[in-house]
Amino acid sequence: MRRIWAVTRQTFIEILRMRRTTLFIFILAAVVLGVPQLPRLFNKDVKPQTAALSAGKPGAVQAPQAAQRHHVQTFLVYSVGLAGIILSLLTILAGCKIICEEQARRYVFTPLTKPVPRWQYVIGRWAGLVLFQMLMIAAVGLAVYGTAQVLRLNVKDRAERLQLDNQVFAGRYRSAPNSLDEDLPKVAAKIMQQREQNERLKDLSPEQIAASWDNARLLAREALENVAPFGRLGWRFTELPKPLNDNALVEFHFTAGTGKAAAGTGLKGIFLFSRDPNSEDAGAYFRSDATFLTDRDSSILLPAHMVGSDGRLFVEFLNENPGDPAATFDTTLMFPPEELYIIYPVAPFEPNFLRLLLMMLILQVFLASTTLLAGTWLSFPVATLMCLTIYAIGAMQRFLVEATAIRYKSGFWVYLGHYIYGGLQHIMPNFELIDTSTVLMDSLVVPWTRLAVAGVAFVGVWTVLALTVAAFVFTKRELASVIVE
Amino acid sequence: MIQPSEPYVQTFKVTKVFRDFWRREKVAAVRELDLEVRPNEVLGLLGPNGSGKSTTIKMILGLLYPTRGFIRVFGKRPTDVSIKARIGFLPEESYLYPFLNAWETLDYYGRLFKQPRIQRRQRVEMLLDMVGLTQVAYRRVGEYSKGMQRRIGLAQALINDPDLLILDEPTSGLDPLGTRQVKDLIQQLGRRGKTIVLSSHLLSDVEDVCQRVAILYGGRLRACGEVNDLLSQHGLTQIIAEDLSPAALDKIRAIAAGEGKSVLDISAPRQKLESLFLQIVADAQRERIATGGAVDTGRLAPFLRGEGELEGPQVVEQLLAATNGDGAAAAAQPVAPVRPPVPLDAELLSELTDAAEHGDGRKVLEDRKAAPTKPAKPAPAPAPAADRRIIDSLMKDDQADHA
Numbered sequence: 001m002r003r004i005w006a007v008t009r010q011t012f013i014e015i016l017r018m019r020r021t022t023l024f025i026f027i028l029a030a031v032v033l034g035v036p037q038l039p040r041l042f043n044k045d046v047k048p049q050t051a052a053l054s055a056g057k058p059g060a061v062q063a064p065q066a067a068q069r070h071h072v073q074t075f076l077v078y079s080v081g082l083a084g085i086i087l088s089l090l091t092i093l094a095g096c097k098i099i100c101e102e103q104a105r106r107y108v109f110t111p112l113t114k115p116v117p118r119w120q121y122v123i124g125r126w127a128g129l130v131l132f133q134m135l136m137i138a139a140v141g142l143a144v145y146g147t148a149q150v151l152r153l154n155v156k157d158r159a160e161r162l163q164l165d166n167q168v169f170a171g172r173y174r175s176a177p178n179s180l181d182e183d184l185p186k187v188a189a190k191i192m193q194q195r196e197q198n199e200r201l202k203d204l205s206p207e208q209i210a211a212s213w214d215n216a217r218l219l220a221r222e223a224l225e226n227v228a229p230f231g232r233l234g235w236r237f238t239e240l241p242k243p244l245n246d247n248a249l250v251e252f253h254f255t256a257g258t259g260k261a262a263a264g265t266g267l268k269g270i271f272l273f274s275r276d277p278n279s280e281d282a283g284a285y286f287r288s289d290a291t292f293l294t295d296r297d298s299s300i301l302l303p304a305h306m307v308g309s310d311g312r313l314f315v316e317f318l319n320e321n322p323g324d325p326a327a328t329f330d331t332t333l334m335f336p337p338e339e340l341y342i343i344y345p346v347a348p349f350e351p352n353f354l355r356l357l358l359m360m361l362i363l364q365v366f367l368a369s370t371t372l373l374a375g376t377w378l379s380f381p382v383a384t385l386m387c388l389t390i391y392a393i394g395a396m397q398r399f400l401v402e403a404t405a406i407r408y409k410s411g412f413w414v415y416l417g418h419y420i421y422g423g424l425q426h427i428m429p430n431f432e433l434i435d436t437s438t439v440l441m442d443s444l445v446v447p448w449t450r451l452a453v454a455g456v457a458f459v460g461v462w463t464v465l466a467l468t469v470a471a472f473v474f475t476k477r478e479l480a481s482v483i484v485e
Numbered sequence: 486m487i488q489p490s491e492p493y494v495q496t497f498k499v500t501k502v503f504r505d506f507w508r509r510e511k512v513a514a515v516r517e518l519d520l521e522v523r524p525n526e527v528l529g530l531l532g533p534n535g536s537g538k539s540t541t542i543k544m545i546l547g548l549l550y551p552t553r554g555f556i557r558v559f560g561k562r563p564t565d566v567s568i569k570a571r572i573g574f575l576p577e578e579s580y581l582y583p584f585l586n587a588w589e590t591l592d593y594y595g596r597l598f599k600q601p602r603i604q605r606r607q608r609v610e611m612l613l614d615m616v617g618l619t620q621v622a623y624r625r626v627g628e629y630s631k632g633m634q635r636r637i638g639l640a641q642a643l644i645n646d647p648d649l650l651i652l653d654e655p656t657s658g659l660d661p662l663g664t665r666q667v668k669d670l671i672q673q674l675g676r677r678g679k680t681i682v683l684s685s686h687l688l689s690d691v692e693d694v695c696q697r698v699a700i701l702y703g704g705r706l707r708a709c710g711e712v713n714d715l716l717s718q719h720g721l722t723q724i725i726a727e728d729l730s731p732a733a734l735d736k737i738r739a740i741a742a743g744e745g746k747s748v749l750d751i752s753a754p755r756q757k758l759e760s761l762f763l764q765i766v767a768d769a770q771r772e773r774i775a776t777g778g779a780v781d782t783g784r785l786a787p788f789l790r791g792e793g794e795l796e797g798p799q800v801v802e803q804l805l806a807a808t809n810g811d812g813a814a815a816a817a818q819p820v821a822p823v824r825p826p827v828p829l830d831a832e833l834l835s836e837l838t839d840a841a842e843h844g845d846g847r848k849v850l851e852d853r854k855a856a857p858t859k860p861a862k863p864a865p866a867p868a869p870a871a872d873r874r875i876i877d878s879l880m881k882d883d884q885a886d887h888a
Contacts, residue, residue, distance in 0.1 A: 006596035010582070017584040106580045110641065113546050114597040115569040480548035481503070 003116045004124040011128020015094050024090045028136075031086060032079045032143055069164040072151045076144065076168065077440040083140045084360050084436055087133060091364050092387040095129050095371025100380035108479055119471035126372050126467060133364040141357045145350075166249045170345030171352030171445030177235035177315070177340055187220035188213065227319045228332050237342055240311040243304035244345040250302040252315060255339035256294060258331055263295035267333070270318040271300060275308035289322035297339065304344070313342065347445045355446040359434040359454065366429070366458040367391060369466035376474045393424055394431040401425065429457035491560065493649050493680050494522035494545055499554035501540050501704075514540040516704040517554070522649070522682055527675045529695035529712075530684040537704040538684040539577055542653050545682075546574055559649075570598060573647030577654045577684075579638035583627025587618050587637050590626055594641045611786035612640040616666075631658035639667065646788055650674065650681045656690050668694050673785055692716070721749070728753075 015021055102108040112118065152169065155161050192213065195201050201209060227233035243250065256267060273286040286306055292298040307313050317335070321327045370390055374383035393400065404417035432438070433454040439446055501515040515537040522528050530538045543549040544556055547563035559568045581590055591612055595605035613619045616636035621629070626637060635658050642650060652671070656664040671681055671694045685691050691698055692712060699709040708715065724737075738748050 002599050003597055006593060009596075010585075010593050013589070014582065014584055102582075106576070106578070107582055109548060109576050109580050110574070110594070110638075111597060112548065113569060113572065113574040114594060114645075115566050116597050117566045478549050480543045 004120050004127065007111070007116065007121055007124025008127040008131060011098060011125050012131050014098055015129065015132045018094060018097070020093060020097075021090065024086060025136075028083060028086050028140065029143075031082045032140060033147060068151075068155050068160055069168050072148060072155075072164060073168045073440070073443070075151060076148055077437055079144045079147075080140075080356065080360070080440055081437045083144070084363065087136055087140070087360070087364060088367055088391055089388075090136075091129065091133055091367040092371055092384060092391065094132075095368055096375050096380050096383040096387060098129070099125060099372055099375030100378070100383055103479060104380070106480070112479060118475040122372060122376070122467065122471045122474050126368050126470075129368040129371070130361075130365055133368065134361060137357050137360050137364065140360075141353065145353060162247075163249075166247075166345060167251075168443055169349040170244060170248075170443055171347030171349065172343050172443045173241050173346040173445055174341055174343040174442060175237050175240055177237050177337065183224055184217060184220050187223055188216040191216040191219055225337065226332055226334050227317060229319055229330055231319050231332075232316055233319075233335065234314065234316040235340060237313040237315070238311060240307050240313060240342075241346045242309075242311075243307055244347060246304050248304040248345045250304060250306055250313075250342055250344040252300045252302060252342050253297060253340065254292075254299075254335055255297050256292060257334045257336070258294055259334060263293075265294045267292055267294055267331070268321050268323070269333070270320065270322045272316040272318065273302055273306050274314050274316075275306065275310075276312060276314060307344070343442060345443075349443075352443075352445055355448070355451055356436055356439060358451055359436055359439075359446065362451075362454050362458045363434050365463055369463040369470070373466040373470040373473075376470045377477070390428070393421070394428055397421075397425065397428075397431050429454075429462055433457065492521040492523050493559055494520070494682070495557045496520045496541070496544075497554050497556070499541075499544060499551045499556060501537070501544060501549060502552040514704050515544070515551075518701075518704070518706055520699055520706060520709070522680060523697075524680055525675075525678045526697055527671060527681045527683060527695045529691035529698040530682060530701065531686065531688065531691055531698050532701035533686055536701040538686075538701055539653055540704075541701070542574075542651055542682070542684055545651065546572070570645065571648040573642035573645060573650045575635075575638050575642040575650075575652045575655055577657070579631075579634035581626045581634060581638060581641070584625060586623045586625050587613060587629075587640075588622045590637060591640055591644055594644050598645045600644075608644055608786070608788055611788060612643060615670075615786040615789075616640045632660055632663055635659050636663060639670075643786070643789060648680060650679055651684075652681065653684045654686075655683065656685065656687060664690070670785065670789075674789065677789075 112121065116124075148169075152161070152164060155164055192201075195212065195216070201212060204212065224233075252271070252273070256269075258265070258267075268289070268291050271288040271290055273288070286302055288300045290298075290300065317333075319331075319333055321329070367387065371383065371387050374386045378386065400417070400421045404414055404421050406414060406418050410418075433450060438444070496518050499515055499518045499520075500513065502510045503512045503514055505511045514535075518537070518541060520541070530541065532538050540549060544551055545558055545563055547565075547569075550564075556563050558565075559571060561568050582593075585593065588609060591609040592605060595608060600608065610619075613622050616639060618633060618636055618640075621633070626634060629637065635655070639652075639655060642652070652667075655667050655671075659667065668690065671683065675681060675694070675696075683691060683695060695712055697709070697711055698715065700707045729737075734751055741748050
């Protein structure tokens with residue numbers, strides 16, 4: 001252990017004293033603290049008054065506006081995201097340099113003639129790189145957290161501050177209503193049952209009955225997504241965790257469309273929220289007479305107690321004019337299920353932010369082992385290129401898979417890309433597990449289970465494997481070998 | 486377990502072939518080399534550039550693997566990590582991390598030997614002092630001149646007080662002073678029973694310090710044996726006398742002719758340029774002329790002389806005694822070398838070079854031998870503050886006592 005620590009310590013000093021490290025630290029400081037402030041400088045509309053208007057009260061429909069909390073959120077997303085990219089580049093460049101350059105310049109001769117096993121040397125090199133990145137991530141975390149707190153304190157308006165604490169400075173849980181796939185067969189079966197009772201299925205051939213089922217499913221989908229004038233549509237959310245505290249606000253998000261009105265057209269309706277409408281002890285209903293815009297994400301704020309102790313919440317929409325129930329109209333509304341969700345705080349910000357930083361560290365640990373693996377047998381430029389490619393493919397995993405999905409009349413290159421990226425997906429760990437930007441975008445809570453899965457995939461499997469291969473290659477290599485032209 | 490008489494290093498028909506990118510054999514750097522390095526000897530590996538000296542050394546160290554044949558070092562394979570605790574290696578170029586300073590460099594290598602902190606600190610200080618880099622210990626190695634880098638490279642090779650010291654071109658890049666120091670060091674370590682392999686193409690270096698030489702050419706061993714055996718010119722006699730008159734020289738020629746022999750050469754002996762240079766530098770150092778480079782301290786690190794190193798409590802006691810002004814206490818508990826140290830040669834060297842100018846070199850040597858052994862000195866006055874000075878002064882006294 002003492003020898004590994006000696007190499008770790010020396011590697012840490014080496015990285016710290018590299019010129020490129022100094023350069024990266026300057027860029028990091030500029031990016032983390034400077035760039036996310038730019039929208040704040042250019043967008044003069046963001047004033048406390050505007051923010052106060054958008055803050056609203058529970059029950060009111062929230063329209064997306066440029067509020068101060070969005071700028072704090074933007075700051076968090078960009079600073080952490082860009083810091084992750086910069087630190088990853090630094091890991092790749094520094095990692096490849098320390099292992100490739102010392103072989104090319106033969107510095108490695110001296111330590112390897114000392115009584116240090118080569119596998120310990122590789123582990124020490126890796127640990128030094130990881131130690132350095134741990135400190136960098138800690139520094140970035142402190143800088144980002146401190147700056148975010150300063151920005152938070154600058155928000156003087158009480159309602160805006162409340163929203164900020166609710167939407168940004170918390171770990172939020174997001175849940176979609178029960179799956180349509182779950183409800184659809186039941187509704188379709190009901191339709192078919194009705195048809196059977198009406199003897200409409202009598203004397204039909206099997207093919208015709210199958211076609212009738214298809215039709216029933218289509219109708220069921222319409223029934224579950226569409227709501228006719230004066231009709232009702234409901235959703236249920238189950239297995240919800242307890243809100244963080246009584247002051248937490250539950251956001252119900254939806255997007256409604258008509259299919260004929262232009263986007264942004266004003267609409268009206270009534271939303272009813274309850275813990276369990278069929279129960280005597282349903283608790284207070286919560287009604288929102290909503291005015292909202294077509295094809296735009298809108299949200300309604302609910303008090304925390306609307307999430308029942310059994311973790312259930314029921315939502316019902318009444319397609320009628322809340323101001324004038326007798327008014328006639330013929331607008332059918334569609335609620336795409338993928339746009340429907342609730343989101344609310346379930347965990348404090350600080351521990352969640354810490355878990356987020358751990359996600360960043362997991363990525364750096366993974367990259368450090370990859371650079372070591374490449375550096376033990378490749379030259380600096382080739383090793384760097386290989387690591388950058390792995391990082392880029394990992395970061396753009398979802399995009400690449402979608403871009404190379406095989407469709408009708410796909411060409412040769414699409415097929416080739418599909419199989420290459422498909423193969424890589426099976427080899428490489430799932431980068432979505434450690435994607436900080438999707439987490440920060442909605443201030444989502446990072447559960448420990450997610451972190452554990454990411455840790456096992458990135459560190460437990462890939463890193464151990466990469467370091468084992470790197471140590472094996474390094475042990476077997478002739479370090480003083482020359483290739484004769 | 487290696488037997489005491491068994492060679493430290495043995496190569497059996499070792500061949501090393503370097504290949505091209507396509508793995509085709511291109512250059513045979515070493516061919517069927519059979520070589521032994523015996524305990525307690527200083528072996529010189531001689532040969533022109535490209536003769537296979539460095540390749541042989543790298544195979545001994547496990548940095549290269551033989552294409553054919555095999556090597557045993559301390560009875561084990563060169564890749565065995567345990568043997569490396571007993572080896573010190575100075576590569577042909579000082580491959581040192583340029584971002585570390587001299588202190589950090591030696592400290593790092595000390596850590597790789599798992600040396601305790603106190604021992605490591607002591608050794609780093611002693612070695613820096615020995616190679617004359619104490620003044621620039623906190624300058625980055627990348628800023629050092631080549632000679633200074635060689636010195637720090639030598640120091641790192643000695644950090645573990647190795648049984649087998651492998652020096653690849655140790656004097657390359659060194660000034661004559663440094664060269665002399667390295668040669669003195671090799672001789673002193675050799676006297677202490679260390680085994681040294683010295684690779685060089687500077688014949689004078691090898692001749693001065695080695696007992697045995699192996700001469701390589703084209704990757705093959707061309708000659709191997711004792712230096713004296715290889716260099717003795719049988720059938721010639723050399724006479725060195727004080728300045729003789731032409732008449733006396735004629736007499737000598739006549740005597741030789743009477744024996745049926747002829748005198749081949751008569752000339753005035755010249756002082757070696759190395760001796761002259763060392764004399765000038767020694768004079769300058771006596772005048773305390775400042776230099777930004779390495780300084781000749783003329784001291785061998787005490788742990789390399791086989792003296793015991795100070796343990797933590799001993800250092801504390803010494804410091805307390807010194808700061809209390811209790812000179813007697815300091816003297817009553819000397820640092821206690823466990824073995825008699827070898828006296829330093831710098832002073833003797835200086836006297837000899839002085840004497841050579843006056844033609845009485847032999848007399849100086851005789852005088853030193855004839856001088857009665859000095860009685861044990863009374864305790865020296867304690868140094869006022871710095872612990873290094875206390876240790877140094879105690880060391881000097883011990884050396885003087887043993888002299």
